[in-house]
Amino acid sequence: MQQDTENFLLFKLKTTFFVTIVIMTLVSCSREVFAESHNLVLSNSQETKIRFIPAQKKPPPKRGGNPSAPEGTGSRGKCFESQDRPPLTIMVGSRNLQLTIDKRPTFWMYTPYDRKEPLSGEFSLQNGDNEVFRTSFKLPTKSGVFSISLPPIAPGLEIGSKYRWYIDINCPMTEVSIEAPTTVSLTGVVKRVNPSSEMTMDLSNAKTPVEKIKVYAKYGVWFNTLTEIAQQRIKKSQDANLKKIWIQLLSQPEVGLEEISQESIIEN
Template sequence: MKLIKSSQYFLVFSLPLCLNFTDSTFTAQAQSYQPNKTWQISQTFKPPKRGAPPVSAGGSTRGGSCLTGKKLITPLTPPNKLGLTLGERPTFFWHIPESSVKTAKFLLFADNDQTLFYETSFILPKKSGIVSFTLPDSAPALAVNKTYHWYMTIVCNAEDSSENPIVDGWVERIKPELALSEALAKANLRKLPAIYAEAGIWHEALTTLVQLRRTEPNNLKVRLDWREFFKSVNLSAIASNPAI
């Protein structure tokens, strides 16, 4: 695959042409798992004790003319924009405001934004809310202890991408400690979100919490945990929005 910097990639698509989107590796560990903790007490997400992700290389957050009221896309990430995962192909989440455009593009870069690792497009729902995208089986698996830079943009204007709203973030796959693996193997869906949140595993914490919210939409405890989780990462403003 030809190497291309992400900043160059988006510069190319800002030209007024009708185009289509056709090793700094460091060890990351989840914070120590506490097997005797009563997980039902809190749903607060606890970021792992580790450094911040690399400085963004061309990524930004901006509004777009096709978003109602020129509102912004809100990526569902921890405050430092780096989400840890245990999976080969994690799920990503964003809050998307109402828009007349229904096509979004997702790009994933590796090697300090030198390599385009994966790209695809997907259709957005008809109404605003929290949407998700899971890397499909056809996508390459994330390597352990490697950081990837992702971008998501809505195609408001196919000829001039400067009008397209875009957000970015980072994802890193890590290997869980033995105690965490054993706890996850024994837990049911009700306990999984809190275990992941306590361990600082962002993608699985949010994914299982969404699954639980869909499975038990009228469960008051689940709804309170949902709000507590979002509050802990400064996303209270969108906690009341539906997961579509």
């Protein structure tokens, strides 16, 4: 009888010890999982803290109307303007937003027009008094952010040269107007720069698109910053983190595009 009691107590002791070990192991694993999850959240949070640092630190120009900036950037003319939407707006080419490292960059703008029949327009690029490239295009039939890219047949931009680009949109007559068709115009500047050795190294070390965006923003190359984040948003339209980065970048005082930061991006 005494032997049975001792065996029972020994079994109970072993069972208690085993259960204690299991509980401690589970607690330890839970802490590790929590720590990893917490670090992941912090990492994702840090990804959204992207700051655009312009190479030319000047205040952004006022939109609309005849431009008064020495660069001559901005827009003129009106075409089916709506008080419910921001006006036609350039997103590249104004003071702080001129630089690219691409031979054939992408030009971004916001169109406020919703129409069954798309408006036609012309894009031209000039180097001094020489026209480098010209092409016609159709605007999207809905309002939003859209782009025009230089095609492979267009001459590549030369490093260090400053080019002026123009967009002329043809506005047809309306039923309530007897005036002749008018044209609304946008203009801006683009300059191709050679990436520094530090920027080249940072780009080679970038392992994700968001890290690339950080590098472009850090060195003030706005064309590439905007194109990279816009293309990523088109690919991953449901990604809340990318949307947050987009809104944050456009809303910075150095950029001055907060008014259109909530507008949709139209895939070409």
